[in-house]
Amino acid sequence: MYEFLANTHNLIRWIVLPLMLVVVVLSWSGFFTNREYRKSDKTLGVSMLGLVHLQLLLGLILYFVSPMVQLALDDFGAAMKNAELRKIVMEHPLVAIIAVTLVQIGYSKAKKAKIAIRKHKTMAIYTTIALVLILSRIPSWSFLR
Ligand code: HEM
Structure with a gap:
């Protein structure tokens, strides 16, 4: 069971980190261009949230x-x-838990925000900080375990 969990946790990072990067880029561009908050923004946000929670659970x-x-x-x-x-x-679990909390807060705040530019700004700030935190404490960058 350990091998399966560790391999899954290792591999999901190759989906969740690029996804977070996409959310960061799209949210900042949405904020700076003041574009509408599309259904695709919402879908990407929900997918990111689900995957970081899955990583939290596996971790x-x-x-x-x-x-x-x-x-x-x-x-x-x-x-x-x-x-x-x-x-x-110590460092990886603690920092990752803080990051997952930030992703959750960002998503909830963005959901409640009334106007698109505020949704983009909230997602951009919280997800950027969370991504930087996670990247700063990844235990290993090898592709496979
Ligand atoms: C989005 C969040 C996370 C990402 C991207 C992530 C990514 C990773 C990666 C790449 C490894 C290295 C696996 C290897 O050595 O091959 C790892 C190991 C580990 N992670 Fe995470 N992690 C996240 C969140 C968490 C959380 C929240 C916890 C605990 C509360 C956690 C606990 C662990 C532990 C204990 C290991 C070492 C497992 C082992 O090799 O025995 N991780 N993580």
């Missing part, structure tokens, strides 16, 4: 079944001194 389960996390938690003090383990056990 939370992984936290309890990953041998690497287990190893780190066995000697937490030593793990904190090892940059790679610290990233996997």
